[in-house]
Amino acid sequence: MSAHSHDSQYAGGPAGPGPSAQCCSGHGGGEQGHGHAPHGSSHAHEPAAIGIAPLPAQQAVPGGARTAMRIMQMDCPTEEALIRRKLEPMEGVHGVQFNLMQRVLTVDHAAPALGAILQAIRSLGFEPELAQQGQPLGKAAPAPARPWWPLAVAALAAVGAEALGWLGDFGWAVIALALLAVALSGLDTYKKGLLAVRNGNLNINALMSIAVTGALALGNWPEAAMVMVLFSIAEFIEARSLDRARHAVERLMEVAPETVWAQGADGAWASMAAAAVQPGTVLRARPGERIGLDGRVVAGSSVVDQAPITGESMPVEKTVGDQVYAGTINGMAEIEYRAEAAFSNTMLARIIHAVQAAQGSKAPIQRFVDRFARIYTPIVCLLALLVAVVPPLALGQPWLEWVYKALVLLVIACPCALVISTPVAIVSGLAAAARHGILVKGGVYLEEGRKLAWLALDKTGTLTQGKPQQTDFLVLGGSHGTSTAHAGSALGAAELRRLAASLAARSDHPVSQAIVRAYDGQELLPVGNSEAVPGGGTRGDIAGAGYMLGSPRWVDSVLGARPAGAELARHVAALQEQGKTVAVLAAADRALAVFAVADAVKPSSRQAIAELHGLGVRTAMLSGDNSATARGIAEQVGIDSVQSELMPEDKLQAIERYAAQGAVGMVGDGINDAPALARADIGFAMGAMGSDTAIETADVALMDDDLRKIPRFIRLSRATHAVLVQNISIALGIKAVFLLLTLWGLGTMWMAVFADVGASLLVLANSLRLLRK
Secondary structure (H helix, E strand, C coil): CCCCCCCCCCCCCCCCCCCCCCCCCCCCCECCCCCCCCCCCCCCCCCHHHHCCCCCCCEEECCEEEEEEEECCCCCHHHHHHHHHHHCCCCCEEEEEEEHHHCEEEEEECHHHHHHHHHHHHHCCCCEEECCCCCCCCCCCCCCECCCHHHHHHHHHHHHHHHHHHHCCCCHHHHHHHHHHHHHHHHHHHHHHHHHHHCCCCCHHHHHHHHHHHHHHCCCHHHHHHHHHHHHHHHHHHHHHHHHHHCCCHHHHHHCCCEEEEECCCCCEEEEEHHHCCCCCEEEECCCCECCCCEEEEECCEEEECHHHHCCCCCEEECCCCEECCCCEECCCCEEEEECCCHHHCHHHHHHHHHHHHCCCCCHHHHHHHHHHHHHHHHHHHHHHHHHHHHHHHHCCCHHHHHHHHHHHHHHHCCHHHHHHHHHHHHHHHHHHHHCCEEECCHHHHHHHHHEEEEEECHHHHHEEEEEEEEEEEECHHHECCCHHHCCCECCHHHHHHHHHHHHCCCCCHHHHHHHHHCCCCCCCCCEEEEEECCCEEEEEECCEEEEEECHHHHHHHHCCCCCHHHHHHHHHHHHHCCCEEEEEEECCCEEEEEEEEEEECHHHHHHHHHHHHCCCEEEEECCCCHHHHHHHHHHHCCCEEECCCCHHHHHHHHHHHHCCCEEEEEECCCCCHHHHHHCCEEEECCHHHCHHHHHHCCEEECCCCCCHHHHHHHHHHHHHHHHHHHHHHHHHHHHHHHHHHHCCCCCHHHHHHHHHHHHHHHHHHHHHHHHC
8 A cells, every 4th residue: 555665665676587596605506706796697588678677776865865786696694784784884874775585785875975885895795786877787698607516526525535534544535535525615605704704794604614614623524524515515405496486576577578570660560579669569469479568459359368467267358449468378369459568668567576676575574583683693603602611611521522512503503594584485475476466565465464354345346347237127017008209109128228228328427328338229219409417317309209318316306296106116216225226218208117227246256255254354345335236235245344425535434443453454446545545454456457556556456356366365475474484483493403402412513504504495495385376
């Protein structure tokens, strides 16, 4: 909802498919030293304009400037802590914000301080990449893949050292193999560890470097080698898992084709890059091809699979004048459409950019984990120091034994699994929602959705189609043989329909238009002296006789106690009790027929309300319509509470009353219901396919008009929260177990590595399960 602030509002777009994530140790797919690292590997099928999204250039803000930059070496909380510690104390830096999943750093600063900020980041071995004014961040050259053979040789050397150590005293052979394994697998870890220590940051690279060096100094050569190799291999696997989460949303962009068939000025068709097409160009989609840009059909008709955008299971018919969207799949007939948006501004691109911005939004549980981790690591490091010195000094225990235990504790101390557990789960949940046509604007809403106690819904366009349809037609008894319109002749049902449709065609009122749409008979009759009566209806002359079509009250005021008056009143009362809007066709001396119009309930509404009730969410209708109509619709779909004839401010007050009973959501169009959407804990926008405003202002946008997506969102929210709790429990539980084992003398250094990296792999695998939801 528009009133809420979003943590990610300053975050840039997505990082490109760069080198594999190097969480903590940096053993990703590309080499990253301390110089300018390559920015990413490219995929041949990936659209260049969106594979790496534009970053905003430097913006002026009160007190200075705001600069967003991409740092391809910034992969996980290890790098964030290093950069934060470096920048926050600097003069001229007002605030820093990180989007680790997209490798984006945003700095609020005094304008002259930018040079010093960039220099400070480079001193950490990172290379910040700035956006050029008005230009998107370009696509980088492919990063060279890190050769696998050094790690394989290191693993063989470590296994050899371990085997020789078990077989007997091979002295220098064991030492040589161990040093070779450490050199081949751990030099990058040592470099980063030294840099971290120099900047006063005990991250996993520093802790691992100290632990391995200590093990070597204590003469535990095979164990030191095995620890470093296991650490490197596990980090390599972890990097691949992180990449899958990082690019889960970005891969959705691959449904948009790189090239399209475009019509030139001479009428000839030619293939051209989708990113180069200008709005207004006529494009062609052949059967089975993906539509390249948003546009409107100008020739042909077909069915289009819109699942990549809306999650709809059934194809949608498209004909001249209908909207089509980039990434959707054309059916069995060729269509031509006129592009209405540039490639970087299609609905698909806006969905991806919105979700990528949401990736930087921290849910409450994520903020708690961040704060906890900042306290946890220093405490465990202090505990390791006490373990190393107190027993030997105070109790006369052997120094080597307790120093070894302290080194094991240092490895356990890294909170990487704990801190990485929350963002990966949130991003996986956001990606899963996007695949089903649910656009969630931040992790906070994904987590808070599980708490909804009430869901308030607008009626028109939300529960109903938003397009009135004729539901009833009744011929009144006195309409045969005595009407002045056709003296001496009978008016049949078909003639009455034709008369009504001819009058209704002279009005743009929704009820009149519904009567016209329902008529499928002969050509309409000409109407003379046509007059629209405000608040009443339409009247005019047809074939020399006067007729009127309008509201029962207006017709009654004109006719008075004329024939069919009692019968008319009886039918009108019955239809209005059903929540229908009634129009009466009358001649100059009597009522002839009754038409009833209603806004039909969407087929999905009943199921959606039933599913919400099954989830324990109560429902309320907030409508500006009359009470009979609102009550009739509510009874059809099973709404718990109905409030009708409400103005926008009344809807806001209703939301406030429901909020006193628990978390409340509001479903509306994002514009007319803006006050209520803003007050609700979560605002849901319906019909976001046709509304840019809805995507910009809603907390959750449903990319079609299917209310069943809201129960799906709530179930995904609950699943995401469950995964978050599981991840935190796994991370802390494994750490606690190995901490106790170490203090009791049962823990070893290689076990500590499994405790740290193994926990990270477990929480990553657990989080990625959400992608299948």
